[in-house]
Amino acid sequence: MTDFLFETVTDKKKPYVESLRKLLGQFRHPFTEGDHVGIKLHWGERGNKGYLPPDYAKEIAGWLTAHGAKPFVFDTTVLYSGGRRTAEDSLNTAAHHGYTAEFLGCPVIIADGMDGRDVVSIPGGYKHFKTVQVGNIFDKAQGFVIFSHFKGHMVSLFGGAIKNLSMGFASRAQKQRMHSDYHPVLDREKCTRCGVCVNVCPTKAASISEPDYPEYDLKKCIGCAQCIAMCPELALQIFWNSDMTVFQEKLVETAAAVWKKINDKAIVINALLNITVECDCLAGKNPVIGPDYGFIGGYHPVEVDAESLKMTGPKIFEKVHPGIPWQRQFSYARQIGF
Ligand code: SF4
Ligand code: SF4
Numbered sequence: 001m002t003d004f005l006f007e008t009v010t011d012k013k014k015p016y017v018e019s020l021r022k023l024l025g026q027f028r029h030p031f032t033e034g035d036h037v038g039i040k041l042h043w044g045e046r047g048n049k050g051y052l053p054p055d056y057a058k059e060i061a062g063w064l065t066a067h068g069a070k071p072f073v074f075d076t077t078v079l080y081s082g083g084r085r086t087a088e089d090s091l092n093t094a095a096h097h098g099y100t101a102e103f104l105g106c107p108v109i110i111a112d113g114m115d116g117r118d119v120v121s122i123p124g125g126y127k128h129f130k131t132v133q134v135g136n137i138f139d140k141a142q143g144f145v146i147f148s149h150f151k152g153h154m155v156s157l158f159g160g161a162i163k164n165l166s167m168g169f170a171s172r173a174q175k176q177r178m179h180s181d182y183h184p185v186l187d188r189e190k191c192t193r194c195g196v197c198v199n200v201c202p203t204k205a206a207s208i209s210e211p212d213y214p215e216y217d218l219k220k221c222i223g224c225a226q227c228i229a230m231c232p233e234l235a236l237q238i239f240w241n242s243d244m245t246v247f248q249e250k251l252v253e254t255a256a257a258v259w260k261k262i263n264d265k266a267i268v269i270n271a272l273l274n275i276t277v278e279c280d281c282l283a284g285k286n287p288v289i290g291p292d293y294g295f296i297g298g299y300h301p302v303e304v305d306a307e308s309l310k311m312t313g314p315k316i317f318e319k320v321h322p323g324i325p326w327q328r329q330f331s332y333a334r335q336i337g338f
């Protein structure tokens with residue numbers, strides 16, 4: 001059943017907590033008293049300017065507590081260098097962005113553990129992934145709120161609920177399995193040999209020795225795309241080792257496997273606010289490309305993302321990320337019964 005909730009923020013003052021409160025008040029929430037409920041979100045990479053402020057997570061945590069649930073906020077560690085590669089760094093970055101237990105009124109944790117090894121394999125049964133490896137969060141929560149910042153993304157066109165469930169829950173190994181289909185290619189005419197790509201590469205796949213241009217060792221490259229994202233001259237392009245639709249399918253398979261585990265006690269909220277070109281994983285400039293619309297809530301991530309994209313229109317993202325077969329996310333989700 002298609003069932004959406006929408007609260008606009010037009011003419012309201014930031015942060016739009018009142019609109020979120022109204023949206024939460026409309027949910028038929030599936031949680032019961034005493035449930036531990038994980039709020040899955042992204043607190044932003046260190047140096048990122050587009051992430052959502054913690055006021056919204058605080059509102060959701062307060063709403064859950066008022067219904068007798070025991071909320072906590074969580075994310076997983078990431079592949080690339082920066083402020084979220086280890087659990088300790090990620091918690092420091094969260095605190096720096098205001099995501100503290102003190103402010104939120106609930107704990108903040110890393111789903112794959114302080115050493116990134118607290119992971120679990122769950123059934124997939126799909127063409128790319130027979131199993132999917134994710135942070136071991138299922139024993140810690142009986143319910144979930146998938147709270148996502150809806151914005152652009154360089155390989156999936158947009159990032160919303162599907163991506164939050166997929167990359168957001170994935171272990172580092174699973175992230176790598178999804179990212180393994182592309183690597184950087186250099187345009188020498190644009191490259192100034194500044195070395196940024198070398199500094200941000202987490203696997204030392206990128207190297208440069210004066211006076212040469214940088215080189216990328218494809219045996220070491222894990223396709224995290226951080227060099228591509230951080231190059232100040234846009235001198236690096238994505239080269240797909242396989243059909244670009246494969247990434248979209250892998251993203252969807254991981255999300256579908258997670259959703260199968262949690263769907264009987266989960267709600268989904270997308271924040272169509274501060275809609276930036278790139279995801280919150282990147283530090284530095286990240287221009288806003290659309291107005292603040294509001295919050296879309298619902299009971300299925302694919303439907304909430306489809307409704308979000310209907311509201312913004314795909315064109316704002318296609319202009320900045322041309323050629324991405326994003327439609328495959330929806331057709332493949334239908335195909336595999338997600
Ligand atoms: S970051 Fe870009 S401009 Fe700088 S060395 Fe790497 S490819 Fe060249
Ligand atoms: S060279 Fe590969 S591993 Fe290194 S930053 Fe670029 S994409 Fe990531």
